[in-house]
Amino acid sequence: MSLDAKTDTHSTWQKETQKIADNIRLRVLEHTLNNNGGYMSQACSSAELFAALYTKILNIGPSEAPMVPPPFLGVPANDNPHYQTGRGYNGPIQPDLDRFIFSPAHYALVLYTALIEVGRMSPEGLKQFNQDGSSVEMIGAEHSPGCELTNGSLAQAVSQAVGIALARRFKGDTGRVVVMMSDGEFHEGQVWEAVESMSFYKLDSMIVYVDVNGQCCDGKMCDVMDVEPLQSRLEAFGARVFSVDAHDLDALLAPSQVEPDGRPIFVLCYSNPTKGLDLLETRAPKLHYLRFTSEEERETYRLEYQKMLKERAN
Amino acid sequence: MEILTKVHAHNLVAWAKDKPQVLALSADLTSSTEIDLFKNVYPERFISFGLAEQNMMSAAGGLAREGFLPFIHTFAVFIYRRAFDQLIDSVAYPNLPVRMVGFLPGITTPGGITHQAIEDVALLRAVPNMTILEVGDVTDIESVLKVSENIPGPIYFRMLRGEVPRLFAKDEPFIFNQARVLCEGTDITLISSGICTEEAIRATAVLKRMGVSIQHMHVSTLKPFTDPQIPAACAKAKIGVITMENHTIVGGVGSAVAEIMAENAIAKPLKRIGLKDTFAHGASRPYLMREYELDALALVKTVEKLLGHELDITETDLKAVRLEAVHSTAKAEAL
Numbered sequence: 001m002s003l004d005a006k007t008d009t010h011s012t013w014q015k016e017t018q019k020i021a022d023n024i025r026l027r028v029l030e031h032t033l034n035n036n037g038g039y040m041s042q043a044c045s046s047a048e049l050f051a052a053l054y055t056k057i058l059n060i061g062p063s064e065a066p067m068v069p070p071p072f073l074g075v076p077a078n079d080n081p082h083y084q085t086g087r088g089y090n091g092p093i094q095p096d097l098d099r100f101i102f103s104p105a106h107y108a109l110v111l112y113t114a115l116i117e118v119g120r121m122s123p124e125g126l127k128q129f130n131q132d133g134s135s136v137e138m139i140g141a142e143h144s145p146g147c148e149l150t151n152g153s154l155a156q157a158v159s160q161a162v163g164i165a166l167a168r169r170f171k172g173d174t175g176r177v178v179v180m181m182s183d184g185e186f187h188e189g190q191v192w193e194a195v196e197s198m199s200f201y202k203l204d205s206m207i208v209y210v211d212v213n214g215q216c217c218d219g220k221m222c223d224v225m226d227v228e229p230l231q232s233r234l235e236a237f238g239a240r241v242f243s244v245d246a247h248d249l250d251a252l253l254a255p256s257q258v259e260p261d262g263r264p265i266f267v268l269c270y271s272n273p274t275k276g277l278d279l280l281e282t283r284a285p286k287l288h289y290l291r292f293t294s295e296e297e298r299e300t301y302r303l304e305y306q307k308m309l310k311e312r313a314n
Numbered sequence: 315m316e317i318l319t320k321v322h323a324h325n326l327v328a329w330a331k332d333k334p335q336v337l338a339l340s341a342d343l344t345s346s347t348e349i350d351l352f353k354n355v356y357p358e359r360f361i362s363f364g365l366a367e368q369n370m371m372s373a374a375g376g377l378a379r380e381g382f383l384p385f386i387h388t389f390a391v392f393i394y395r396r397a398f399d400q401l402i403d404s405v406a407y408p409n410l411p412v413r414m415v416g417f418l419p420g421i422t423t424p425g426g427i428t429h430q431a432i433e434d435v436a437l438l439r440a441v442p443n444m445t446i447l448e449v450g451d452v453t454d455i456e457s458v459l460k461v462s463e464n465i466p467g468p469i470y471f472r473m474l475r476g477e478v479p480r481l482f483a484k485d486e487p488f489i490f491n492q493a494r495v496l497c498e499g500t501d502i503t504l505i506s507s508g509i510c511t512e513e514a515i516r517a518t519a520v521l522k523r524m525g526v527s528i529q530h531m532h533v534s535t536l537k538p539f540t541d542p543q544i545p546a547a548c549a550k551a552k553i554g555v556i557t558m559e560n561h562t563i564v565g566g567v568g569s570a571v572a573e574i575m576a577e578n579a580i581a582k583p584l585k586r587i588g589l590k591d592t593f594a595h596g597a598s599r600p601y602l603m604r605e606y607e608l609d610a611l612a613l614v615k616t617v618e619k620l621l622g623h624e625l626d627i628t629e630t631d632l633k634a635v636r637l638e639a640v641h642s643t644a645k646a647e648a649l
Contacts, residue, residue, distance in 0.1 A: 076409040159369040163376020193369035
């Protein structure tokens with residue numbers, strides 16, 4: 001059987017969305033196996049978040065972009081009329097619709113996979129991942145599918161989203177600006193500058209979902225540079241904060257449905273970076289990138305993949 | 315010579331009147347960067363970001379993406395030193411129309427190293443998609459926003475505040491990527507920018523009396539730097555070329571002219587007047603211009619070096635020069 005086989009559609013949204021999340025993990029693992037490398041722990045931690053964003057949380061229209069992403073069309077410049085961002089995958093720009101701002105660029109593989117699982121991109125698109133001349137870049141930039149900002153230097157997206165939210169307020173838009181971030185970004189001072197401005201300008205049209213997986217490139221954040229307690233720190237900055245289980249779909253959805261009260265919303269999604277793939281725990285504490293050290297190791301993951309595929313079928 | 319105050323303040327308010335998309339962004343330097351008037355006249359178009367330039371720079375990118383024309387106002391150093399990463403990723407790469415108005419260029423402030431933008435042109439010249447405009451007088455300031463209207467990408471303005479002299483005729487606005495020819499000559503070609511042009515005019519008045527034939531050009535567009543007048547003027551100089559800038563000699567106008575001379579195979583001596591690969595310190599502008607040899611006397615000494623003999627010009631001679639707003643010799647062609 002193939003990963004792209006149709007699944008049962010007669011069930012609750014939670015079941016459907018959970019299937020999407022499971023498929024995100026599976027597809028990222030499949031990609032990692034085939035390419036001997038991938039951002040696996042990010043898929044484990046944020047699969048439910050991406051699935052919930054694209055199925056329930058985001059109020060966006062259908063994709064306006066081609067199912068198979070176009071090749072890279074050159075950098076933005078006055079003499080390059082062909083340049084376009086990957087924003088179209090998140091639907092049209094309309095005053096009443098949400099805007100989705102994807103921040104942690106190294107989660108791109110998870111984002112692309114989510115786009116596939118929700119039918120906004122063809123599985124063919126992922127074959128272009130990290131291929132020369134492709135827009136489906138390893139570290140997503142604003143021309144990559146689902147992206148509209150260049151965010152590989154972490155922590156800039158939330159500030160750019162502040163500008164977008166201010167602009168939408170000037171224009172009288174009713175749609176929200178929904179940002180997806182990773183907790184490692186909170187090391188950067190710029191994030192806190194952004195939060196103070198969100199509170200000061202009462203940007204309650206902003207809702208920031210944070211994958212709090214406790215991981216950064218060097219290992220566990222509490223060993224590298226601790227950012228906890230995030231909830232009370234953000235609250236002290238004037239934000240409205242919800243701490244939720246990142247693998248509980250109802251818990252992820254609920255904060256997006258509260259009445260705005262003037263405060264920007266942060267949803268801290270506490271996640272397990274090996275969720276759904278216990279084998280990955282042998283790599284702890286360094287989970288940032290999975291590259292197999294031997295064929296034997298790859299084989300253990302291949303067996304796990306087969307097992308997950310079988311479980312999904314049942 | 316006419317001296318005006320708060321030229322940018324009034325110019326911005328007048329220019330933005332029928333442009334609702336124009337916003338002024340401040341990082342807690344509202345009166346220091348002359349946008350207090352804008353704030354009073356258009357309070358709904360003024361955004362205070364506090365001392366948080368990184369967030370302000372990225373947010374400006376977001377505002378520009380949504381069709382607004384954000385004018386960041388702060389001291390130049392905080393634009394390109396504090397928020398360089400944000401300037402590149404959030405503004406320059408996406409080629410967004412963010413206007414960065416940087417004050418206190420070079421040694422125009424007693425604020426010392428932390429406030430003196432001495433390597434801004436060098437850094438920003440290296441950034442793709444950037445346009446760099448530097449003002450040297452009232453007429454430049456009065457025309458710089460109009461010039462910016464046709465530039466789709468980001469612009470860095472090297473701006474002057476407070477009392478500014480009018481060096482150029484009021485009815486001769488600066489033209490994008492076109493040097494002003496202030497006097498024509500064949501011995502030495504002098505290319506000056508910013509506040510150095512006033513000093514240069516002072517010196518050239520005396521030098522001309524001493525029989526030195528000088529081609530003096532003032533440049534306000536530092537990037538792009540493709541005005542064909544520049545290589546032509548360098549090529550015709552019999553003795554050599556001098557650049558004069560309120561900036562380090564590394565990477566600024568002097569380097570730009572050197573690149574043009576090399577690419578056009580113009581084999582002439584080039585002397586670069588500017589900060590000689592050194593930081594400065596906090597002191598008055600005239601004091602620093604003398605200390606770091608950026609003034610009229612420094613130009614005279616440089617000319618003497620190129621000529622190979624002394625001209626017997628004193629500081630008193632230079633101070634006695636009465637400056638009047640000059641008409642560009644290129645006026646006929648410009649029109």
